[in-house]
Amino acid sequence: MRKISLIALVLFGALLLYASSGLPGHGDPDGPSHRERSRAGSPVAAAHYIRHAQGDAASPNIVTVVLADYRGFDTLGETVVVLTAGLVCYLILRRSP
């Protein structure tokens, strides 16, 4: 059992090394997520956010604007996940058995 998991780990590590050789280098400004347009010609989200964040929401912190304005519904989901975690802890530990 332990040997099988070790072999699986080594194989998975080799797969990770092989896959990471296809990634763009660390900090490469021409990486696919940093471009203005993707290979298919559609605009990339990050460049659009950087260009329009201050004009759309009058605040210079782009991360906050993306978090609360462009992806506000996503953040609502995350908040509900955190709240659900609190409720689950309450139900597991404080409920009288």
Add this chain to the structure above:
Amino acid sequence: MEIEFIAGHNLYWIISLLLLVGLYGMLAKRNLVKKLVGMNIFQTSIILFYVAIASKKKATVPVIDAALGSVDPAHYINPLPHTLMLTAIVVSVATTGVGFALLISIFRRYGTLDEDTLLKRMR
């Protein structure tokens, strides 16, 4: 070419190693708390990977600075992975709390957190 490749990719190798450490903890350790710690290390490596692919050379933090002149995406690093990981960190803390709550209730019921003993007592 070779030096450039190593300098650009050694971060990914270290992150892969961290991910394998977390997976080893989840697979090979017999204590459930150690398995949970392994899961946390795994999550940390994923977060580090996202933050690593956000970086861009000759760019600054994604807070618009008037001193840099007109807004150009080449001046600021990618804000999207930072946003996703900001929520992922808090959610990982909360889910770790849920995991510990489950472990506490398992310990109260069976009196052990060792996997083999636990499987024997559950029969």
Add this chain to the structure above:
Amino acid sequence: MTSSSRNPILITASRLLAPFIQLFALYVIFHGHFGPGGGFQGGALLAASILMLRLSVGAERSELKFRKSWGTPVGALGAMIFAGTGLLTLLLGGRFLEYHFLPLPDLSRAELHSTGILLIEVGVSLAVMAVLVAIYDDIMEGPGGD
């Protein structure tokens, strides 16, 4: 938690430090538009200050700052502030979380978006703070704890 090993240095230092951590957390929340910061980080800082008091001066005296029974209600209140902002814009004719439909006069469209972001950051920080404290309290509750 046994109270036999209370250390006066720890108690004094943590009681001195807690208000400043909370002030810095409020700065992080409300300055999140203009610098690094935001609701999640500020909520985690607020929770850290309360948990520091819980660990140092004991559960019963730190309950003066945040009661054990408040955890889930305040968390739900935070999530309701968030969802309520979205529902308010929905009722006033916009789409969900479309902040420029907020009923505030004399503000431009971008400033209304900024105000909406501030509202939901407050909601997020309340939810994160309350849930982190509530998880600690729930884990400490029980036969072995307290």
